[in-house]
Amino acid sequence: MSLKNDIWQLEEELNDLLYRLQELRIKVDSLEVQNARLLERLNDDNIRSEGIEELTKLYEEGYHICPTYFAQQRGGEECLFCQNFLHEHA
Ligand SMILES: [Zn+2]
Numbered sequence: 001m002s003l004k005n006d007i008w009q010l011e012e013e014l015n016d017l018l019y020r021l022q023e024l025r026i027k028v029d030s031l032e033v034q035n036a037r038l039l040e041r042l043n044d045d046n047i048r049s050e051g052i053e054e055l056t057k058l059y060e061e062g063y064h065i066c067p068t069y070f071a072q073q074r075g076g077e078e079c080l081f082c083q084n085f086l087h088e089h090a
Helices: 002-060 080-089
Strands: none
Touching: 002 080
8 A cells, every 4th residue: 555655656746847847848948949039139230230330430431331332432522321321220
């Protein structure tokens, strides 16, 4: 009898452990998804802000960065298209 009771108790404990394991697995899964999303966003932001930084430098060095005159020399003149472009993407 007592052996049977022991087995039942062990079974219950095992079931409890399995249930907790499942819960943990679900938590880990959702954390992994969240983590992947965050990494994705971080990379996107880095690439975008780096690109804008490069374009700003280019503009300050005297070149157009607007689609219309891209990479042509500004000849010391301010360009509204360029400034608008920077303003929109900053
Ligand atoms: Zn321009």
